[in-house]
Structures are given as C-alpha cells and as structure tokens.
Amino acid sequence: MVKYRTLDGTFGALANPTRRQIILRLRDGEASVGELAAPHRMSLPAISRHISVLEDAGLVFRRKEGRQQYCRLATSPLNEIDAWLRRFRDVPEMATEETKKGTR
Amino acid sequence: MVKYRTLDGTFGALANPTRRQIILRLRDGEASVGELAAPHRMSLPAISRHISVLEDAGLVFRRKEGRQQYCRLATSPLNEIDAWLRRFRDVPEMATEETKKGTR
DNA sequence: CCGATACTTAACCACTTTGTTAAGTGTAGC
DNA sequence: GCTACACTTAACAAAGTGGTTAAGTATCGG
Numbered sequence: 001m002v003k004y005r006t007l008d009g010t011f012g013a014l015a016n017p018t019r020r021q022i023i024l025r026l027r028d029g030e031a032s033v034g035e036l037a038a039p040h041r042m043s044l045p046a047i048s049r050h051i052s053v054l055e056d057a058g059l060v061f062r063r064k065e066g067r068q069q070y071c072r073l074a075t076s077p078l079n080e081i082d083a084w085l086r087r088f089r090d091v092p093e094m095a096t097e098e099t100k101k102g103t104r
Numbered sequence: 105m106v107k108y109r110t111l112d113g114t115f116g117a118l119a120n121p122t123r124r125q126i127i128l129r130l131r132d133g134e135a136s137v138g139e140l141a142a143p144h145r146m147s148l149p150a151i152s153r154h155i156s157v158l159e160d161a162g163l164v165f166r167r168k169e170g171r172q173q174y175c176r177l178a179t180s181p182l183n184e185i186d187a188w189l190r191r192f193r194d195v196p197e198m199a200t201e202e203t204k205k206g207t208r
Numbered sequence: 209c210c211g212a213t214a215c216t217t218a219a220c221c222a223c224t225t226t227g228t229t230a231a232g233t234g235t236a237g238c
Numbered sequence: 239g240c241t242a243c244a245c246t247t248a249a250c251a252a253a254g255t256g257g258t259t260a261a262g263t264a265t266c267g268g
Contacts, residue, residue, distance in 0.1 A: 017111075027192060216263075223256085227250105227252085
C-alpha cells in the first residue's frame with residue numbers, strides 16, 4: 001500500500017516529532033517496529049501508523065522476518081527535499097533580521 | 105500573532121504546494137498579498153491564511169504599506185531544516201534499492 | 209463623506225490527522 | 239492444537255487543515 005512519493009508527502013511525514021525521531025533512530029540501522037516503539041510513551045498502533053506514513057512517503061522500507069517487521073531508512077526523499085531547498089540557496093536574505101524596528 | 109517557530113511548523117508549512125509556490129515566488133523579492141494570490145485559482149481568504157501559516161512558521165515577514173501588505177521571505181527556518189537534514193548526510197544508504205528480491 | 213480597493217476575520221463544511229482501545233492475523237514454541 | 243508474541247486493522251473521538259462565502263476594517267481617490 002505504498003502511496004505516491006511527493007514533496008507534500010515527505011514534508012508532511014517530517015512535520016511530526018515522533019516520526020522525525022523514528023527516522024533519526026533508523027540512521028543507526030534497521031530496527032523492528034517494537035524497537036522503534038520502545039522509546040515512545042505511545043501505543044503500538046500509533047507507532048505502527050507513524051511508520052506507515054513514513055513508508056507511504058518513501059522514507060522507510062519494511063522487511064518481514066518471522067513475526068517481526070524490520071524497518072530500514074531510505075534517504076532518497078530526503079535528497080529530494082534537500083534539492084528543493086537548494087532553490088533558496090542564493091536568495092538575498094535580509095542581512096540582519098530587523099522586524100520593523102529599524103531604519104524604515 | 106506569530107507562533108513559535110518549530111521544525112514541526114516549518115515542515116508543516118512546506119507540506120502544501122500552494123505555500124511552496126508562494127515562497128518560491130518570494131525568492132524574487134517582496135510581493136503584496138494580491139500579487140501572491142493572482143497565480144492561484146483560489147479565494148483570497150484562502151491565500152491569506154496560507155500566508156499566515158507561513159508567517160507563523162517564520163518563513164514570511166509582513167510589512168504594511170497603505171492598504172497593501174508586502175510579504176518578504178525569511179530563510180532562517182529553511183536553514184534550520186537544512187541543518188536537520190544534514191544529520192542524514194552520512195547514512196550508509198542501501199546501495200541499490202533492492203526491496204527484497206535480492207540475495208536475501 | 210462615499211465608494212472602491214486590499215485586504216482580514218468569522219462562520220461553516222468536508223476531510224485528514226493523531227491518538228485511543230479492542231479485535232484480528234500470522235508466526236513461534238511447546 | 240494452544241498460547242504467547244509481534245504486530246496490523248478497525249472503530250472511534252478530538253483536534254487540525256483547507257477550502258468556501260459573507261461580513262468587517264483600513265486606506266485611497268474624488
């Protein structure tokens with residue numbers, strides 16, 4: 001049930017602290033759903049769905065092994081949003097962030 | 105009414121194509137709300153709220169001038185998510201994206 | 209002052225998100 | 239086969255999102 005990978009999906013998947021923590025954990029290598037759930041004080045179904053969201057966004061691959069499901073990080077969507085961000089690399093940002101108190 | 109700037113807010117703000125288009129437009133410099141709305145087949149209140157979301161995320165500053173409100177891009181939240189993404193720079197990505205058909 | 213302009217705010221609706229608990233599915237071990 | 243384990247799916251509720259139209263608020267131009 002993998003949905004279409006889009007910037008919407010990727011940004012949306014990352015707009016949640018639990019999901020960001022999960023993929024940060026996955027930098028260190030594969031983990032089962034249970035292992036991913038352990039650090040969070042949240043029900044397993046909740047974590048299961050977070051993982052599904054990450055999977056739909058193409059950020060996580062699953063591999064079944066016995067009764068466990070091992071999750072692995074996929075970084076290509078991250079590269080896509082990184083590429084999108086590069087479009088702002090050369091924007092002439094207002095130097096000092098003067099909110100309006102300044103010279104006017 | 106500027107809310108707290110968080111990764112959640114920034115990623116959430118970017119998880120919408122209309123809002124991404126708006127800030128892409130703002131790379132080219134300030135624009136009024138009306139100018140930002142013009143390319144979109146959507147009501148002005150809808151655009152107005154999109155801009156508020158961007159503002160709450162710290163991605164847009166507003167400046168009133170007469171009856172117009174000029175919007176300007178702020179890139180620091182983009183830098184923050186860029187910094188967050190860098191945490192994945194050295195992840196040993198699975199080389200070829202073998203979904204399970206492979207060597208096992 | 210009066211009407212037009214450039215918005216914002218309010219009220220509403222449909223849909224999605226994010227959590228819960230309860231029930232279901234499949235594998236493991238005896 | 240039976241029970242425990244490692245999940246997923248279903249059903250639900252509360253809150254958030256994203257659009258609409260209608261009404262409100264300043265400002266400008268005459």
